Amino acid sequence: MATAKKKLVQWEPTDVKKELLKKYPAKVARKRAKQILINEALENTTPEITANVRTIPGIITMRGCTYAGCKGVIMGPTRDIINLVHGPIGCSFYAWLTRRNQTDAGVDGENYIPYCFSTDMQDSDIIFGGEKKLAAAIQEIYDIFHPKAITIFATCPVGLIGDDIHTVARNMKAQLGDCNVFAFSCEGYKGVSQSAGHHIANNQVFTHMVGENNDEKAGEYKINLLGEYNIGGDGFEIDRILRKCGITTISTFSGNSTYDQFASAHKADLSCVMCHRSINYVADMMETKFGIPWIKVNFIGAKSTIKSLRKIAEYFGDQKLIDRVEAVIAEEMPAVDAVCSDVLTRTAGKTAMLFVGGSRAHHYQDLFAEMGMKTISAGYEFAHRDDYEGRRVIPTLKVDADSRNIEEIEVEADPERFKPRKTEAELKALEDKGFKFKEYDGIMPDMDPGALVIDDCNQYEAEKLVELMKPDIFCAGIKEKFSIQKLGVPMKQLHSYDSGGPYAGFKGAVNFYKEIDRLVNSKVWSYMKAPWQESPELSATYVWE
């Protein structure tokens, strides 16, 4: 039995780590020990964590699969492409509207997000192969909807029985003529987590869509926003701010996106990466092929939003934009500050734990910091070492068998369309001023010394952490929500935001302050025990008058 009430001694991080590992079989403990780290600032470096390695069978993980990363995360938020899942019905069913990706298709725009498409493979398809059914399904979809693109997602059995989905896609594309058809080999067993699916999606989107539309796009200060999925309307708020600043978003990968945004992404002059883990591949490829530099941004937290806007303005270097950005900040911040200073009186000094994503466990620490809340433990579900320690470790990453089977595509500079956006001298001048391209320092340098950094934190460890360290709030996903709350500790979903959002940008920050204030100060957490449970012994007999 675990009860949250009992803590009260201050636990040393080393003791907490020991507690977490105590119950494991020796082999499991050895492996987990390398994924649980006590953050410390070493000279010019950070301690090395083990990440992006196999989940241990039987240990209740928070992770999902490659298909989820590909179809659910990257392709799910796009509205005018029909996502056809080739497999038994479940995979498509579970990814149907459950991630809360919002989209604005207007009154008559194409919007397939409320739909769910599947070949619903039966045993005969498994035995005799499903290629014919897949081709027929594509034809039926085309006949009913006439979409501009149909994408195919492989599920586990498809890879095992050897259906050649890429050939089916190629043939159908040729046969239909006016509909792009391509496929993702994103079987659930590939890789070790959702992360492999992001990579597969990045490759195929880049190969089959990016660069298709060479029409010039109107607007000044053109950027791509990479790794923003418009969950709970985050993307809408970021778009609002960027528009107000006069910045033109050519494409978003992939919140509230359309086919044409992907096809035109090479027309932007800067790529801004939100979620480093899920989309850095596209950012790199865009630079190599078209000469578009990329920077890391973060619109989670008011201060981070300000920093990111200034960074974009500095890149373009135009005084008009710099002034406009400052004006927008000056206009937006009073409302943010007003709520923040009010909420601070009730949230300051409280503690948080975050186990989510490949970026959010980092980004959301900024929001908590604005509320005076300290993150005492955090980690990612599916990140790699560079997301913890910074991109400088990339050259030293070991490629294991599970990563080796994820295709790496070779990209070269486009002979006609490669165009450096800045001269060498301009880039150098920016860098001399401290401007960083292609740089992400990871979560660890931003965390306090002594904080616990845990990769692929599982249900058992989460409960132990809550029991021992009693944070004021715990953030993870839906699977973790209620076991944490049973312990009397509020839990905020940071994958799909419960029913809330947006939390990005200025208005999002205000929403988040209020939401966390509501959660950590809710009266419900004081109702755990009935009066007779608080003092079970009768000390006197009550006599009715």
Place this chain on the structure above:
Amino acid sequence: MLLRHTPKEISERSAVTINPAKTCQPIGAMYAALGIHGCLPHSHGSQGCCAYHRSALTRHYKEPVSASTSSFTEGSSVFGGQANLLQAINNIFTVYDPEIIAVHTTCLSETIGDDLSQIFDKAYKEGTVPKGKTLVGAPTPSYVGSHVTGFSNMVKAMADLAEPTGKKNGKVNVIPGWVEPSDMEEIKRLAKLVGADITLFPDTSGVLNGPLSGEYHMFPQGGVTVAELKGCGDAIGTLALGEWCSADAARLLDTKYKVPCRILDMPFGLKATDRFIDALRTISGTVVPEEVSYERGQLVDLISDMHQYFYHKKVALFGDPDQLIAMTEFLVSIDMCPVHLVTGTPGKRFEKRIKELTKDMPFEVNVRAKGDLFLLHQWIKNEPVDLLIGNTYGKYIARDEDIPFIRWGFPILDRQGHQYFPTVGYKGGLRFLEKVLNALLDRMDRDSAEEKFELVY
């Protein structure tokens, strides 16, 4: 319009399913396994299956749903998942210490041909299963049947834990099918009133509708125990509620252990509940107390009070076969007209039963097993209805077509209460009728002209 691309014209499809009215087998097995006390469900496949099933169940029940996975990699997909499952079993008993692990397969482990019983044998031989602990397994290939089939397969595996002693124990097995924890609790309450000593399995009450008390128990108090399951071979009989969910387990106990069984409909509505109570008192040899007749009378009373609003109202419904069959009978019994019915679960008998139940209706009935919500929506566009009943996904159709909508079935992702308030039995019938009436009259209040807007109905 949210479903703006759905045309009114229906074209036959043979390859693509659009907006399914079913999901895959393993989630059913996971739900059933949660109805065993001290059980950790285990998904033998890629970890995504387990993550998706846990998420869907958690969103529906708003309760912790613990389950583990074999976390297949490409290597295990090629060489077989035995090593992963053996490692998982060891880790699970060491770290979580359940009484029983209920393993179900997935399309992945079925396609590569992993044999659960052979792997279990190895686990027992290697001593990874502590003394007194149990492993149970069910094959649940996702490419056969639906979530209902998976539920049925796990329930059958539970029944097969029976270890008859040869001496009858006087108990009646009741297999409730895939109903809510609140429904299972209600079935137990009714059985207690009738004086029948029952073993209900699975039983998720007390597991997926637990209290908030500042303590987390990975294995809550509820659930049928392994000992009770072992005893179900000594029962005097089995009542299986629902052909799709429960009949296979009941027939297994009948053929293998000579426990006679009766297959009934799920007790939704007056008549099905009547048959359930009547069968229960017959098999257990008890007298139905006045209290139960009184509850029945209250439901009849409500039907008579509300009848004027129900009469000849057209209803479209989708969900699972056992639920739809019972609900169709209920709706017909109160003179409503189910006109469009879709289940995603295969089974020819479904269409036949629905046709029988609706044969006297003044409308043509559209019914389809292995159908989908895209088809249902098209039917509705061609022949509008007054009420839509189904899981949360129905809200998109309801909004586009402006139809009153009652959430009933699985999954319900955007409303709460189904964990706590039953719709089975007479009391459940009262609650359901209240929902129907509210849906219809709220709509009337919204739409009536000012001069027709009334205080009293």
